[in-house]
Amino acid sequence: MDERPFSDKTIQPSDEDIKRILNKSYIYYSELNILANQFKKEWHFSKSSGWMLKVHNGKKALFYLIPLNNSFIISLTLREQEKSEFISNNNLIELHNQIKNAKKYSEGFALKFEISDNESFLPLKTLIDELIVKRLQF
Numbered sequence: 001m002d003e004r005p006f007s008d009k010t011i012q013p014s015d016e017d018i019k020r021i022l023n024k025s026y027i028y029y030s031e032l033n034i035l036a037n038q039f040k041k042e043w044h045f046s047k048s049s050g051w052m053l054k055v056h057n058g059k060k061a062l063f064y065l066i067p068l069n070n071s072f073i074i075s076l077t078l079r080e081q082e083k084s085e086f087i088s089n090n091n092l093i094e095l096h097n098q099i100k101n102a103k104k105y106s107e108g109f110a111l112k113f114e115i116s117d118n119e120s121f122l123p124l125k126t127l128i129d130e131l132i133v134k135r136l137q138f
Contacts, residue, residue, distance in 0.1 A: 004050035005069055012043050013051050013067065023070045028121045032074075035128055036062055038136065057135060063128065071116035074124055077108030082134055089130060094123045 005021045006013045019026045032055075033041070039055045039062050046052065053065040063076040078086065078099070086092050086099050102109035113124045 003069070004066070006051035006067055008050075009045045012045075018067055021067055021069055022072060025071050025116050028115050028118075029065070029067075029072060031121075031125065032063075032065070032128065035125065036132065038132075060135070062131065062135060068114070071114055073112060073114050074128075075110065075112045076131070077105065077110050078102065078131075079108050082131065083109050085134070086127070086130065091126055092123075092130065095127055 006017070013021075018029060022029055036055045039057055042054050042056075043051055044054050049066050051067070053067075055062045055065065061076070063074050066073040066075070083099060083102065087096055092099065098111060099109070102111050104110075111127075113120065115121050115124060
């Protein structure tokens, strides 16, 4: 895994910084921004991850995005009911094992994805699509 490019707490990344660092994977970042257009987006800093983008509805995070050089990490948690439903969802068959084996924390079952190309992006996009539908019902 790459070193975190935005590790200076005093410099929040701009869209141009993100575009430059993500390079070819910026297209996937942009697509996620459009997909999650009904959610709030806020940059937060942590010592371990550097700057990360929190995408949320005001109550619960949809996902966190951590920029890397030429890729980014998406981390998210599923609620118990979401996990159960997604394991039987044929649209998510490619992710069933990862969802089944997700570690449980107090905020839910944790999943992490590194996105660098279309192959890594498409299953995540499907998951986020399904998750948005679930979260907008609440």
